[in-house]
Amino acid sequence: MRSALRSQYFWGVVALVLLVGVNVVKDPSFVQITINDGNLYGSLIDILRASAPVLMIATGMTLVIATGGIDLSVGAVMCVAGAVSMEFLANVSDPGSLTSVLSALGLALGLSLVLGMVNGFFVSVLGLQPFITTLIMMLAGRGIAKVITAGQNTTATSAPFRWISNGYVLGFPVAFLIALVVVAALALVVRRTALGLMIESVGINPKASRMAGIRPRNILFTVYAVSGLLAGMAGVFTTANVMTVEVAKTGMNMELDAILAVVIGGTSLAGGKFSLGGSVIGALLIVTLDKTITFLSIPSAATPAFKAVVIVIICLLQSERVRALFTHRRPRPPAPPAQNPTQTLEEVVA
Structure with a gap:
C-alpha cells in the first residue's frame, strides 16, 4: 500500500475512479455501454473520444516539460492545423476524395511541425526562454489562423x-x-x-549532460518539434469532429489542460523524470472532469471554480509532504536496557 501511495499518478487514478463513482450515483446508466452495428456507445465511450486531443497535446507537453521547458503554443497550433485543413477542404473541388483528405491532413501536420520546429530553433539554437518563445508563438499562431481563414469561421464537408x-x-x-x-x-x-x-538528463542538468556527451540542442529541438506535430494532430481531431474551425475558440486554453494533465500525471514542472503513462491518466481525468461538470448540470459561472478545486486537491495529494502523512509511521520507543538477573537491588537502583 505504501508503494502505491508513492506512485506518481496513484491519486490521479483514485480521482478518476471517484469522478466516475459520482456520476454513477447520480445516474447508474453513466457506465452503461450499448452496442449498435458492432460499435460501442455510452458516456464512457464519449470520454475516450473526447480525450484524444488532450492525449496528443499532453504527450508532447510531457516531453517538453521533462527538458525543463514549457509549450504555451499548443492551443494556437491546434487552431492553425484546423484552419489550414478546413480552408483546403472548403475550396477543393472534391473534398470527399482520399487524395483531398490526405492532402488536408498533410498540410495540417506539416504546418504544425514547422511551427514546432520554429519553437525548437528559438529555444535550442538562439537560447530564448521557452516561456517567452512559446508565448509569442501562441499569439502568432492565432494570427496565422486568421490570415488563412481571412478571419472567418470556416466550414467544410468531407465524410x-x-x-x-x-x-x-x-x-x-x-x-x-x-x-x-x-x-x-x-x-x-x-x-x-x-x-x-x-531527455531527463537535459531537464535535470543541461551542462552536465553536455559534458557527458549529450547534445541538449538536438534534444530540445526534437521535443518542441514533436510537441508541435502532436498539437497539429489534436487540431485535426477537434475540427474534424464538427468540420468547422473557429479561430477565436478552437484550441483555446488547451495548453492549460495539457499542463494540468502532465502535472497530475506526476511529471515535475522543474524537469527531469517524466511519465507518459501518468500523463495519459491526467488527460483522461481532465476530460472526465469536464464530462462530470456537464453531467451534474453545474452552472457555467461556477465551472472554473469547481474544476480548480478538484485539481488543487489532486495536486495536494501528490505533494511529498501530504503523502508523508499517509506513509509516516511513528517510531517505536527504544527498548529498556536489559538487566542482569545477578545484580543486587542496590546495584539496580544505583
Whole structure:
C-alpha cells in the first residue's frame, strides 16, 4: 500500500475512479455501454473520444516539460492545423476524395511541425526562454489562423475527414485508437532507447549532460518539434469532429489542460523524470472532469471554480509532504536496557 501511495499518478487514478463513482450515483446508466452495428456507445465511450486531443497535446507537453521547458503554443497550433485543413477542404473541388483528405491532413501536420520546429530553433539554437518563445508563438499562431481563414469561421464537408474523429474501428472511436497508438509508439521509443534518459538528463542538468556527451540542442529541438506535430494532430481531431474551425475558440486554453494533465500525471514542472503513462491518466481525468461538470448540470459561472478545486486537491495529494502523512509511521520507543538477573537491588537502583 505504501508503494502505491508513492506512485506518481496513484491519486490521479483514485480521482478518476471517484469522478466516475459520482456520476454513477447520480445516474447508474453513466457506465452503461450499448452496442449498435458492432460499435460501442455510452458516456464512457464519449470520454475516450473526447480525450484524444488532450492525449496528443499532453504527450508532447510531457516531453517538453521533462527538458525543463514549457509549450504555451499548443492551443494556437491546434487552431492553425484546423484552419489550414478546413480552408483546403472548403475550396477543393472534391473534398470527399482520399487524395483531398490526405492532402488536408498533410498540410495540417506539416504546418504544425514547422511551427514546432520554429519553437525548437528559438529555444535550442538562439537560447530564448521557452516561456517567452512559446508565448509569442501562441499569439502568432492565432494570427496565422486568421490570415488563412481571412478571419472567418470556416466550414467544410468531407465524410472521410470527419471519420477521423467520429469513425469507429473494432467498435472503438478511431480518434482514441489513433491517439493510443501514437502514445504507445512514442513511449516505446523513449523507454526502449536512450532518448528518454537523454531527455531527463537535459531537464535535470543541461551542462552536465553536455559534458557527458549529450547534445541538449538536438534534444530540445526534437521535443518542441514533436510537441508541435502532436498539437497539429489534436487540431485535426477537434475540427474534424464538427468540420468547422473557429479561430477565436478552437484550441483555446488547451495548453492549460495539457499542463494540468502532465502535472497530475506526476511529471515535475522543474524537469527531469517524466511519465507518459501518468500523463495519459491526467488527460483522461481532465476530460472526465469536464464530462462530470456537464453531467451534474453545474452552472457555467461556477465551472472554473469547481474544476480548480478538484485539481488543487489532486495536486495536494501528490505533494511529498501530504503523502508523508499517509506513509509516516511513528517510531517505536527504544527498548529498556536489559538487566542482569545477578545484580543486587542496590546495584539496580544505583
